[in-house]
Amino acid sequence: MFAKLQETQFIKNYKRMWPFVKPYWFRALLATLITIPIGSLDAVIALSLKPYMDNVLIDKSIASPVYIPVLIILFTIIQSGLDYSSSYLNTWVGSKITMELKKKLYKKLVSFEPAYFDRTSSGVVVFRYDNDPNLACTGLLNNLKVFTSRVFSSLSLIAVLIYTSWELAIIAITVLFLSLYPLTKIRQKIKEITARTVMAGGEAVTLYNETYAGNKTIASYNLKKHQEQLFQSVLTKLFKLAIKQTQKTAWLSPMMHIIISVGIALVIWAGSSLIMHQQITGGDFVAFMTAMLMLYTPIKNIGKNFSSVQLSFMAIDRVFEILEQPVAIKDGKDPKTLQGLKKEITFKQVGFEYKPGIPVLKNINLHLKKGQTIAFVGNSGGGKTTLVNLIPRFYDVTSGSIEIDGEDIRRFSLESLRDKIAVVFQDNFLFSGTILDNILLGKADATPQEIELALKCACLDEFVHDLKDGLNTNIGERGTLLSGGQKQRVAIARAFLKNAPIVILDEATSALDNKSEAIVQKAIDNLMQDRTVFVIAHRLSTVQNADKIVVVNEGEIVEEGTHEELLNIENGAYKALYMAQFKTK
Numbered sequence: 001m002f003a004k005l006q007e008t009q010f011i012k013n014y015k016r017m018w019p020f021v022k023p024y025w026f027r028a029l030l031a032t033l034i035t036i037p038i039g040s041l042d043a044v045i046a047l048s049l050k051p052y053m054d055n056v057l058i059d060k061s062i063a064s065p066v067y068i069p070v071l072i073i074l075f076t077i078i079q080s081g082l083d084y085s086s087s088y089l090n091t092w093v094g095s096k097i098t099m100e101l102k103k104k105l106y107k108k109l110v111s112f113e114p115a116y117f118d119r120t121s122s123g124v125v126v127f128r129y130d131n132d133p134n135l136a137c138t139g140l141l142n143n144l145k146v147f148t149s150r151v152f153s154s155l156s157l158i159a160v161l162i163y164t165s166w167e168l169a170i171i172a173i174t175v176l177f178l179s180l181y182p183l184t185k186i187r188q189k190i191k192e193i194t195a196r197t198v199m200a201g202g203e204a205v206t207l208y209n210e211t212y213a214g215n216k217t218i219a220s221y222n223l224k225k226h227q228e229q230l231f232q233s234v235l236t237k238l239f240k241l242a243i244k245q246t247q248k249t250a251w252l253s254p255m256m257h258i259i260i261s262v263g264i265a266l267v268i269w270a271g272s273s274l275i276m277h278q279q280i281t282g283g284d285f286v287a288f289m290t291a292m293l294m295l296y297t298p299i300k301n302i303g304k305n306f307s308s309v310q311l312s313f314m315a316i317d318r319v320f321e322i323l324e325q326p327v328a329i330k331d332g333k334d335p336k337t338l339q340g341l342k343k344e345i346t347f348k349q350v351g352f353e354y355k356p357g358i359p360v361l362k363n364i365n366l367h368l369k370k371g372q373t374i375a376f377v378g379n380s381g382g383g384k385t386t387l388v389n390l391i392p393r394f395y396d397v398t399s400g401s402i403e404i405d406g407e408d409i410r411r412f413s414l415e416s417l418r419d420k421i422a423v424v425f426q427d428n429f430l431f432s433g434t435i436l437d438n439i440l441l442g443k444a445d446a447t448p449q450e451i452e453l454a455l456k457c458a459c460l461d462e463f464v465h466d467l468k469d470g471l472n473t474n475i476g477e478r479g480t481l482l483s484g485g486q487k488q489r490v491a492i493a494r495a496f497l498k499n500a501p502i503v504i505l506d507e508a509t510s511a512l513d514n515k516s517e518a519i520v521q522k523a524i525d526n527l528m529q530d531r532t533v534f535v536i537a538h539r540l541s542t543v544q545n546a547d548k549i550v551v552v553n554e555g556e557i558v559e560e561g562t563h564e565e566l567l568n569i570e571n572g573a574y575k576a577l578y579m580a581q582f583k584t585k
Helices: 002-058 067-111 114-119 122-164 166-213 215-220 224-249 252-276 282-323 384-389 414-419 435-439 448-457 461-466 484-498 514-528 563-567 573-582
Strands: 344-355 358-369 373-377 399-404 421-424 502-506 532-536 548-553 556-561
Touching: 002 067, 002 122, 002 282, 067 122, 067 282, 122 166, 122 282, 166 215, 166 224, 166 252, 166 282, 215 224, 252 282, 358 384, 358 532, 358 556, 373 384, 384 502, 384 532, 414 421, 421 484, 421 514, 435 448, 435 484, 448 461, 448 484, 448 514, 484 514, 502 514, 548 563, 548 573, 556 563, 556 573, 563 573
Parallel strands: 373 532, 373 548, 421 502, 502 532
Antiparallel strands: 344 358, 344 399, 548 556
């Protein structure tokens, strides 16, 4: 029954895992084959007691054969050595499979579109992409080892039971099947709790991440108690879920103990009768009881680790749920390679929705010639950032199209499209490492001359040259050791090295003070030369020289033109914004 119960799950999960096991199949097979004698040798120990009991303790006809205890010790040593070898091979194979699984998951993670990260917390990502592979592989291999060992141990011990007394064997095997029946109810009981535990565990990891990244905000707003309360609530949730899981599963082992104890009592009662009627010998009975106890002992404890096995199966389900999840933004069939921008970029009746039925952009029509600069201004939340995020396909349009030289950007491969676009964000992400590491992300094989030119154009050369370690200065996680203006200039230098024909500037100076803004703006002006540029600006002083200024409010274009043309519109939206910013002047 146990094997039948697990058959569907084993087949499903091992088929899923086979591509990861395949490169290491020989060692995995060897680790599995070693478990066969490990289990089978249990029967030898039980069977060896029959002649000892009959000939020595009962008949007392011969002295205790020396070979019996020697054989028991010898078989135990062999069994222990095989067990060690199996554990070593399992660990080696398991670590390799876990590594490959994590590589595959990470590859999937970096292929997901930004919308995936919008709806998935960092805690859930860490929990599912790091913890689940460990749990899946460890549980899978350990379960395979235990299962194989138990199967052959059980088969050999059942053979001993039948050999010594088929009458008692019927009782013992019937009780064995009855004791395994409760296992059929476990998976459905813990599935929902496990899913909620994963989410709660993700919340805990997210809180750790937020505490690390937001430590200054927590300190400045005296949020220590607030964060402690949040963390306490998550811990309480995890505690309650752990208790629920125990309530759902802890009854299993005691129930199996009771059923098995009934079986042992029945065997003793029936065995006593068979001995009295001389249908079996005392040695038969001792060998039978030994084999039965060796068979029942792991079964009695199986309830404790069966939940762990189910958790491993569920971890495999969650891993492959991610691997099988479709990527929303990907290359189409037979994608073209974008060679560069030759003439123009066009928005044709573009509409976009983050959630179905809630439009964010409506009927956007724009035309920008190569080498021109277009600036988007308007109220916060109007859709400016969303609009420019559609160009590198961070998100795909819901309706209409964006075209480069008359070709829908969805016809180009993502790699070639994004290779031709450089983006400088308001809060640029810098990776841990050195200034040079971050700049070279724009072009890994840049020459020293190219790097020096990028530093100069980004107004970063003097700052770098004044540093003790220069370009090899470590900037800390997320660039925490640099000021806001310095981080922006590193990002601009990175964009210079990329040398893309299309540049997107998403409020690149809005978070800086006046002095830093002036330096960064000079670097941006250098970056914009001879490129087609999309600018989102909060400060209108930075976009007055744009070839076209577009006012976007509530997802629609309400005005477009040059700075002078828009100022001449009576009661115009741009003029109102301009007057609001410069009224003090």
